[in-house]
Amino acid sequence: MCSMTKEPMLEEWAAMAQTCDTLQIPVKIAMVGKYTGLSDSYLSVLKALLHASVACQRKLIVEWVPAADLEDKTAVEAPDAYETAWSLLKGADGILVPGGFGDRGVQGKILAAKYARENSVPFFGICLGMQIAVIEFARSVLKLHDANSTEFDPETTNPCVIFMPECSKTHMGGTMRLGSRRTYFQVTDCKSAKLFGNVNYVDERHRHRYEVNPDMIEKFEGAGLAFVGKDETWKRMEIIELPTHPYFIGVQFHPEFKSRPGKPSALFLGLIAASCGKLDALLQNASHNKQCPTKFLSDDMSMPSIHQNGQANKPAKRLKVEGVYQNGNGMHV
Numbered sequence: 494m495c496s497m498t499k500e501p502m503l504e505e506w507a508a509m510a511q512t513c514d515t516l517q518i519p520v521k522i523a524m525v526g527k528y529t530g531l532s533d534s535y536l537s538v539l540k541a542l543l544h545a546s547v548a549c550q551r552k553l554i555v556e557w558v559p560a561a562d563l564e565d566k567t568a569v570e571a572p573d574a575y576e577t578a579w580s581l582l583k584g585a586d587g588i589l590v591p592g593g594f595g596d597r598g599v600q601g602k603i604l605a606a607k608y609a610r611e612n613s614v615p616f617f618g619i620c621l622g623m624q625i626a627v628i629e630f631a632r633s634v635l636k637l638h639d640a641n642s643t644e645f646d647p648e649t650t651n652p653c654v655i656f657m658p659e660c661s662k663t664h665m666g667g668t669m670r671l672g673s674r675r676t677y678f679q680v681t682d683c684k685s686a687k688l689f690g691n692v693n694y695v696d697e698r699h700r701h702r703y704e705v706n707p708d709m710i711e712k713f714e715g716a717g718l719a720f721v722g723k724d725e726t727w728k729r730m731e732i733i734e735l736p737t738h739p740y741f742i743g744v745q746f747h748p749e750f751k752s753r754p755g756k757p758s759a760l761f762l763g764l765i766a767a768s769c770g771k772l773d774a775l776l777q778n779a780s781h782n783k784q785c786p787t788k789f790l791s792d793d794m795s796m797p798s799i800h801q802n803g804q805a806n807k808p809a810k811r812l813k814v815e816g817v818y819q820n821g822n823g824m825h826v
């Protein structure tokens with residue numbers, strides 16, 4: 494048996510670890526959430542950000558922004574916290590609003606999406622993060638001031654996010670849409686389709702109860718919000734994009750669960766690339782290769798090119814910067 498044991502093929506892994514330890518140019522992502530004091534709540538999202546940052550050869554810096562601190566009432570009750578939250582948000586290269594439940598901090602997340610949309614800051618909304626981006630668009634662009642999710646206001650006259658269970662509405666415990674579901678791209682000329690490598694569909698994991706109201710899609714599309722990914726019934730909205738924005742994408746699924754070191758999730762890679770000015774290069778790379786551009790070449794010629802089509806043969810010869818990373822994650826949080 495022993496003679497059959499193969500040497501582990503660790504070259505690529507070792508080169509990636511080396512890269513991770515030596516990255517110096519930062520990319521700052523504001524994470525606008527509810528459990529910012531408990532970073533493990535967002536562990537998969539953090540790891541997905543890290544995988545994407547390493548692929549773009551950037552040192553990930555996560556700025557935790559407690560969503561409720563962005564709200565007007567915090568300006569009155571805790572002005573210092575309000576100032577800090579807004580300066581972190583405004584100092585970030587990109588903004589991510591992750592998934593969540595319950596209404597605490599929802600208004601703050603809506604304000605973060607509005608800031609990103611109006612100021613052309615790269616934005617990625619996941620699950621609740623996509624739903625709040627839709628609410629924000631309905632309020633600010635469609636001028637439906639009471640637009641809301643029925644999760645937060647069951648009486649709203651403009652329910653743009655509604656309870657839409659796949660099976661029984663009353664069967665206790667069975668109303669969550671869970672697990673792997675298929676998303677079909679509606680158009681090829683959009684950032685997310687290109688980032689996923691121009692495939693017809695993707696399978697991603699889900700964990701939610703509410704959905705964008707299918708009856709309002711025409712209104713949204715008329716005002717410029719594109720629903721570029723839908724389920725097989727065409728009734729469930731899976732991916733939104735603002736085509737006129739440098740990078741404004743929301744997804745109803747949780748792409749973080751399928752991200753891996755050396756194989757970052759496509760839309761996380763897009764967020765990081767957009768946040769460090771490399772999105773055009775990444776998209777060009779994607780259209781040349783006609784495949785998922787998760788292995789991304791450095792466009793910075795001053796840096797050694799470590800990843801070549803996923804083969805990392807030469808570890809970077811760079812000085813280790815002591816004391817930069819915390820948590821053993823390669824993340825500065």
Ligand SMILES: NC(=O)CC[C@H](N)C(=O)O
Pocket residue numbers: 591592593594595619620621622644700701702703704
């Ligand atoms: N995972 C999530 O972000 C869930 C979003 C929302 N609370 C829903 O149930 O649809």
